[in-house]
Amino acid sequence: MPRVIRVELPAHLRTLAQVDRELTVEVAGEVTQRSVLDALENRYPALRGTIRDHATLQRRPFLRFFACEQDLSLESPDAALPEPVASGREPFLIIGAVAGGQGP
């Protein structure tokens, strides 16, 4: 039975994916950063490359992953996400870092 995961995106990615502040994705199997992001990118292909690097699948440096008042950015992408996220009670937050951006 797939799990329904709540995900919150930063404003610019909501515009890109044409979604509201919070969206849901279905994840079959274990709920991890990787499985959630795989499901998210599968449903919204415009987001591919914007959260994780296309080639390495590493988190982009100016993005952070929060949930349940914890910073999960440095956790393994294959570690289980907190139970409240897996059960849909709490959202998985994708946040633009306060610093960032680069000009020519």
Place this chain on the structure above:
Amino acid sequence: MGSVRVLIGTRKGAFVATADGKRQKWNLAGPFFGGWEIYHVKGSPADPNRLYASQTSGWFGQVIQRSSDGGKTWEIPGTGAGLAPMQMPSGSSNKFTYDTSEQTGKPLTTHQWYDGTQHPWEFKRVWHLEPSLTDPETVYAGVEDAALFRSSDGGQSWHELPGLRGHSSGPMWQPGAGGMGLHTIILDPRNPRRIYIAISAAGAFRTDDGGATWKPINKGLYSRYIPNPTAEVGHCVHHIAAHPSRPDVLFMQKHWDVMRSDDAGDNWHEVSGNLPTDFGFVIDVHAHEPETIYVVPIKSDGEHYPPDGKLRVFRSRSGGNEWEELSKGLPENNCFVDVLRDAMAVDRLDDCGIYFGTTGGAVYCSANSGDSWAPIAEHLPAVLSVEVQTLS
């Protein structure tokens, strides 16, 4: 009479300005992609309704946008709109992966870093999009770190032309202050196998075999900021322009020095002449007078604003060396903006229009070859690029 459509890329979105052939009253649409850096927007010469835009962000990376109705609506190629039934979107239009395959000779994967050490090639953004002269679905992308990519499916997928990055001089290329970007792409209208490109700070290169192999074309350039000022590569070329009727004649604004080549880049000579300063970024050629060229002198590489706080375009009607100041209608004092390398364009109406944009958010148009200027818009975000389409 015709009309024009001006495509403006800014630090915080894209804008599209339109006017009839008089170019006096403008309609400005946008911002499109508000909040994102739009490095470049350019239309297809083969289908003026087909536009491509480079949308980029330090947070979220690279996105390619495409319009099929002249900029009214946009889509990310391959992510839904226009797909056949049962065709899955790929999301690969944002994917620029350097080609390191055995089949293409595993191009070298490091270049020179600011401190002189070797540094891996890392994709950062698309600086310039150059649509094919004949096929609306084919478009070239010049990227940072410097490489040339091509899409032949309307921007849905991108493939590197690895012969350029694989040139033996690759490890000696280094980033300019703004990064190691491939910013100039000139497609030869007479010879589809000839392409010119330029990289900051590597220099200019030419292919005569459709992109398989490349030759540095920097003979005659002199750059004090590299160990050997006349080296084959390492020059910070800011922009190159050519007239379509004479693609062997090239005009270059280098970091310092305005240069000219009459033999497809094989040899260059300086034509800075009486310019107040020969530092600058933009250079362009009049649509109907191949010996009439335009630059915007900037005070120095440390002071990126016009000399004396006075914004001026300089025009040479002799292909360089003799320059005249054009300032009617431009700010005459307290102006401390820059004009970046892709922020000048010319239209092809009978009375040639000249356009440029500033980091202060103004875009100016001259409808009389530069004799006088008027703003199209004055309070946009910092302008990164200006292109113009001449519509019938």
